[in-house]
Amino acid sequence: MLKNITGNYKIVLGSNSPRRKQFLEELGIEFTIRASNIQENYPQIYQKEEISDYIALSKANSIPIVENEILITCDTIVWNKNVALGKPKDRQEAYKMLKAMCGKEHEVISSVCIKSLNKQTIFNCITKVTFLNISDDALYYYIDNYKPYDKAGAYGIQEWIGLIGIQKIEGSYTNIVGLPTAELLSELIKFINN
Known part of the structure; x- marks a missing residue:
């Protein structure tokens, strides 16, 4: 449906994330995958x-592109109590992250870099999420059954915990899943036409 917006450009998704891949497919954009394998480190x-800007840009700079290609990279973090929550290393770290967010508001921040050989742009999207007070039993049930070790902040809102634990969302839902699709589409059209 939307492949015409990309004109002569070929879209390259710089990510192995199944959620980002699914979103681009659902947008109707044809693309190939060329993922980065950088360490997601940043100045403290x-x-x-x-x-997230720094990591999205680092990913973009590590992936080679050629003429007529547009590369899209993204990084998502969870910002809670002035701390960036990355992907948990183990069960206990996942529990600590989730427990710290219970009954409180945190921010999910995604940065997206759009890059061609001639230019690049970066934008970010911030969504506020409020968790209910979730019992320890429910937290461990989620961790043990869904193993959210590949997710910033130790949760995927599209999973069971999103059904039972979210009180309020302010902003983009797809951003929480890992790619702010409406914002991406708008920025991609701008990038191609300017």
Whole structure:
């Protein structure tokens, strides 16, 4: 449906994320995958979107592209109590992350880099999410059954925990899943036409 918006450009998704892949497919954009395998490190003085901007840009700079290709890279972090929550290393770290968000609001921040050989742009999207107070039993049930070790902040809102644990969302839902699709589409059209 939307492949005409890309004109002569070929879209390259710089990610192995099944959720990002699914979103681009559902948008109707034809693309290939060329993922980065960089370590997602960043200067410790960075905060909030500075972190996700830096990582999205690092991913973009590590993936080679050729003429007539547009590369899309993205990084998502969870920002809670002035701390960036990445992917948990184990069960206990996942529990600590989730427990710290219970009954409180946190932010999910995604940065998206759009890059061709001649230019690049980066934008970010912030969504506020409020968790209910979730019991320890429910937290461990989620961790043990869904193993959210590949997810920033130790949760996927599209999974069971999203059904039982979310009180309120302010902003883009797809951003929480891992790619702010409406914003991406708008920025991609701008990028191609300017």
